[in-house]
Amino acid sequence: MHREPLLSFTPKGIYCSRADVYIDPHRPVHRALITHGHSDHAIAGHQYYLCTQLTAAILRYRLGSFYQIQTHDFGIPLDINGVRFSFHPAGHIPGSAQVRVAYRDEIWVVTGDYKTEADALCENYELVPCHHLVTESTFALPVYQWQPQPVILGEILDWYQKNQEQGKSTLLLAYALGKSQRLIHLIPPEIPVYTQGSVEQTTDILRKAGLKLRKTIPLSSRLTKKEIQKGITLTPASEINNPWVRSLISPVTATVSGWMTLNTIRKNQAANHGFALSDHVDWTSLNQVVRACGARKIWVTHGYTEAYSKWLKTLGYEAEAVREGYRFEANRSAENQERAGED
Amino acid sequence: MLDHFASLYRTLLLDKFPENRILALEEFLRKNEEMENKLALDLLHAYKIKPLVRRSQLLEWLLEYTKLPEWLIKESHDVTGDWSETFSLIIGNPQIRSSGYSLRRFLDEIDQSKNKLENLRTLTLSFWDKLSGPELFFFHRLVLGTYKPLLEQGFLSRFLSKQYRVEQALVSFRLNRQSLGPESFRELIDPVWQKTEARARPIPFREISAQDPESGSGVQEANWIAEPFVSGIRVQVHLINAEVHFWAYGEEYMPSPIEDPLSFFGFLPEGTVLEGILTGPPVVKSQVKGEKRKGESGWKFLAFDLLQLEYQELKSHSLSSRKQKLDELFKDPVRFGIRVITYKVLQNLEDLPLLESPTGWVLKSLDEPYHPEQIPWIRIKPPGRQVNAVLMYAEAIPARLSVYQCTFGIYNEDQTLVPVVRLIPEGLPDPLVTRLHYWIQNNTLQRFGPVRVVRPQQIFQIGFDDVIENQRLKARLTLKNPKILAWLPDREKSLEIGSLDQLKNPTDPSVFPME
Ligand SMILES: [Zn+2]
Ligand SMILES: [Zn+2]
Numbered sequence: 001m002h003r004e005p006l007l008s009f010t011p012k013g014i015y016c017s018r019a020d021v022y023i024d025p026h027r028p029v030h031r032a033l034i035t036h037g038h039s040d041h042a043i044a045g046h047q048y049y050l051c052t053q054l055t056a057a058i059l060r061y062r063l064g065s066f067y068q069i070q071t072h073d074f075g076i077p078l079d080i081n082g083v084r085f086s087f088h089p090a091g092h093i094p095g096s097a098q099v100r101v102a103y104r105d106e107i108w109v110v111t112g113d114y115k116t117e118a119d120a121l122c123e124n125y126e127l128v129p130c131h132h133l134v135t136e137s138t139f140a141l142p143v144y145q146w147q148p149q150p151v152i153l154g155e156i157l158d159w160y161q162k163n164q165e166q167g168k169s170t171l172l173l174a175y176a177l178g179k180s181q182r183l184i185h186l187i188p189p190e191i192p193v194y195t196q197g198s199v200e201q202t203t204d205i206l207r208k209a210g211l212k213l214r215k216t217i218p219l220s221s222r223l224t225k226k227e228i229q230k231g232i233t234l235t236p237a238s239e240i241n242n243p244w245v246r247s248l249i250s251p252v253t254a255t256v257s258g259w260m261t262l263n264t265i266r267k268n269q270a271a272n273h274g275f276a277l278s279d280h281v282d283w284t285s286l287n288q289v290v291r292a293c294g295a296r297k298i299w300v301t302h303g304y305t306e307a308y309s310k311w312l313k314t315l316g317y318e319a320e321a322v323r324e325g326y327r328f329e330a331n332r333s334a335e336n337q338e339r340a341g342e343d
Numbered sequence: 344m345l346d347h348f349a350s351l352y353r354t355l356l357l358d359k360f361p362e363n364r365i366l367a368l369e370e371f372l373r374k375n376e377e378m379e380n381k382l383a384l385d386l387l388h389a390y391k392i393k394p395l396v397r398r399s400q401l402l403e404w405l406l407e408y409t410k411l412p413e414w415l416i417k418e419s420h421d422v423t424g425d426w427s428e429t430f431s432l433i434i435g436n437p438q439i440r441s442s443g444y445s446l447r448r449f450l451d452e453i454d455q456s457k458n459k460l461e462n463l464r465t466l467t468l469s470f471w472d473k474l475s476g477p478e479l480f481f482f483h484r485l486v487l488g489t490y491k492p493l494l495e496q497g498f499l500s501r502f503l504s505k506q507y508r509v510e511q512a513l514v515s516f517r518l519n520r521q522s523l524g525p526e527s528f529r530e531l532i533d534p535v536w537q538k539t540e541a542r543a544r545p546i547p548f549r550e551i552s553a554q555d556p557e558s559g560s561g562v563q564e565a566n567w568i569a570e571p572f573v574s575g576i577r578v579q580v581h582l583i584n585a586e587v588h589f590w591a592y593g594e595e596y597m598p599s600p601i602e603d604p605l606s607f608f609g610f611l612p613e614g615t616v617l618e619g620i621l622t623g624p625p626v627v628k629s630q631v632k633g634e635k636r637k638g639e640s641g642w643k644f645l646a647f648d649l650l651q652l653e654y655q656e657l658k659s660h661s662l663s664s665r666k667q668k669l670d671e672l673f674k675d676p677v678r679f680g681i682r683v684i685t686y687k688v689l690q691n692l693e694d695l696p697l698l699e700s701p702t703g704w705v706l707k708s709l710d711e712p713y714h715p716e717q718i719p720w721i722r723i724k725p726p727g728r729q730v731n732a733v734l735m736y737a738e739a740i741p742a743r744l745s746v747y748q749c750t751f752g753i754y755n756e757d758q759t760l761v762p763v764v765r766l767i768p769e770g771l772p773d774p775l776v777t778r779l780h781y782w783i784q785n786n787t788l789q790r791f792g793p794v795r796v797v798r799p800q801q802i803f804q805i806g807f808d809d810v811i812e813n814q815r816l817k818a819r820l821t822l823k824n825p826k827i828l829a830w831l832p833d834r835e836k837s838l839e840i841g842s843l844d845q846l847k848n849p850t851d852p853s854v855f856p857m858e
Binding site: 141142143144145146147148151162166241242243246261262263264266267270272273274304307310311314 | 356357358359360363366409411412414415416418419422423424425428429432433435436437438440739745777780781
């Protein structure tokens with residue numbers, strides 16, 4: 001018996017026609033399920049949004065409160081026109097979800113962005129068995145294999161310690177949503193954490209929405225430069241050329257991003273240093289997920305789509321690179337800085 | 344330890360801040376054993392290794408080891424742009440932080456296996472099992488022959504001299520004497536000149552300080568000469584024990600740039616010390632191979648002074664007597680590449696043909712010994728010129744905060760702007776740098792990657808020494824030694840911007856000597 005696939009890839013995004021619902025659409029639609037609050041997944045202009053509670057808090061802050069944003073808990077099924085949807089933790093950033101879509105005996109999982117290593121802040125990634133896996137592939141090449149989080153944290157703290165000994169101010173450059181909160185949570189409580197405006201606002205939104213995060217101190221003119229020098233300052237990478245950074249006591253900067261794995265990117269970035277801490281799955285974990293979820297067909301989005309689907313085919317999977325409408329194709333040369341921030 | 348060295352190597356490779364490089368080196372030397380330190384320094388500044396295995400061979404082993412398809416490795420290489428890095432990232436087990444190898448044992452094992460491909464294969468496979476990612480990167484660079492020393496000798500000897508309080512001359516000498524030199528790190532940094540070393544010890548150079556033409560008062564009174572100031576390497580040449588040693592200004596030992604220095608200097612008596620300028624062959628180094636004949640290496644040596652003859656010191660003698668001995672020594676003033684500078688006595692400073700000389704003159708008193716109470720010789724520079732140019736493009740500089748690489752332009756024949764010089768506004772005070780930063784941010788017309796096209800409104804006074812023709816550039820000329828003299832913020836642009844015409848014709852009033 002032939003029937004239409006449960007999900008299809010349209011110019012507006014991933015679409016379930018039976019329920020008339022899009023997942024992370026990149027054009028305005030009637031109904032959108034949103035995996036997480038990053039701007040390449042959640043745009044303004046949809047009529048109805050459905051997402052987890054933390055993601056909703058982010059969206060209200062980012063998009064404005066006049067949007068109709070409905071929240072839905074992890075693991076609770078929701079029927080729309082006979083199609084059963086549920087959110088499952090993706091481990092990418094606080095509130096991030098995979099979307100499971102089931103109809104009769106067919107199960108699809110759209111991962112959104114995800115990370116399998118537990119980071120002690122996000123809800124831990126949950127492996128969801130399925131027939132069709134729609135996976136991201138931001139770091140889907142064998143050169144990307146992450147060191148465990150405690151190792152990288154150790155390196156960051158060593159670096160901070162050295163900066164202290166030399167009287168330098170430590171700045172970590174990290175995306176305001178996700179990476180910043182992960183770092184805030186990881187930095188031991190005895191080290192003061194100073195936050196640039198957008199980092200503080202995002203953190204505050206998540207705190208108010210129930211995320212437990214240690215104390216942070218927003219940067220302000222009331223603070224002395226000496227105080228700031230003693231702590232760790234978190235700021236988005238875009239701030240690096242701004243005079244306030246220059247005005248600190250011997251500021252030294254480090255980008256925190258999976259892209260810091262690559263020597264060329266580390267060398268050509270504006271920051272002094274780099275730590276390869278990523279919020280995405282690496283090569284090894286991605287292959288494990290593909291194997292363990294039991295899917296017979298893999299749809300590869302968001303990254304090294306061609307290479308990774310080709311690889312899966314050599315392993316005997318049915319696999320396809322999803323291109324249409326996705327803005328974030330693997331992009332090897334330009335805008336490394338942007339990418340470094342968006343990871 | 345190998346892991347420490349591998350991470351130092353990575354830092355030196357990726358970190359562009361000299362200060363961080365020094366800190367990394369300091370930390371490394373502190374943490375490691377003496378034997379390892381000497382070895383590491385040799386690796387960092389002079390180690391040369393031929394490729395031990397072809398890339399295609401290593402790739403073949405890797406395909407076998409990882410069971411990955413070749414296209415995927417190539418795809419990965421497209422991302423990293425570096426084979427050693429690609430291989431290490433793919434094979435490196437992120438759980439391994441150190442192999443526990445010492446640097447010595449690691450190099451020895453490579454050395455023992457390098458002559459037989461089968462042995463090298465076995466070694467490579469065992470390293471792939473146990474080395475960390477950074478260790479692998481270093482290993483791959485070594486075997487592929489792409490390993491390059493990352494520290495310049497000058498940087499290293501300055502560092503060691505400061506860190507361990509040894510004369511830079513001595514440390515730089517030892518760094519170059521691998522075969523005769525010390526085995527251990529301690530011997531390298533021993534502050535005492537050994538007997539054999541002391542014979543080649545440099546005589547401290549007399550300083551030369553630059554001065555503006557106007558301020559040369561008082562010079563007329565004495566018995567002076569003016570020697571042309573030639574750009575090149577200022578060196579002392581020592582002929583000791585049938586060996587030629589070169590010391591560069593700053594008392595830094597220099598490996599001989601000339602392939603067979605004895606063919607140049609071998610005719611001189613033992614114990615001779617000359618001072619002069621070495622001028623090198625034209626810039627492109629690897630241009631002509633195998634075409635060199637004796638004495639035609641392209642190097643020239645201009646002998647200005649004689650400081651020692653047959654181990655007799657002459658530096659306390661007057662310049663006129665030194666010059667006389669120099670003339671006697673070189674019966675034939677042009678021998679191979681050597682030219683002796685004969686002198687003419689100047690009656691009057693005003694006769695100096697300053698404008699004809701691109702780099703100036705050095706004034707020397709004929710009555711003085713080489714070191715009269717630490718007074719420098721005076722170098723007279725030709726007068727500088729200046730032009731008003733407008734800021735056209737600003738490019739953010741990686742690793743520099745709020746500072747831009749600025750491109751300045753002047754008017755072409757058809758009254759359009761043409762870029763003539765690219766500069767970082769180094770001399771500007773901090774508040775002006777900040778002001779310029781905001782101005783650039785708010786007046787960007789267009790962006791091409793890191794380059795911003797800005798509103799052509801901000802005029803800068805650019806000082807320079809001379810105009811040099813360059814057909815590859817749009818303006819067909821470039822400025823020699825340009826620097827920003829001043830920023831004339833927000834002036835009426837049509838009145839102020841210079842033109843190509845003015846640059847080519849220096850008599851024009853808008854291009855006048857520096858004040
Ligand atoms: Zn994301
Ligand atoms: Zn994303």
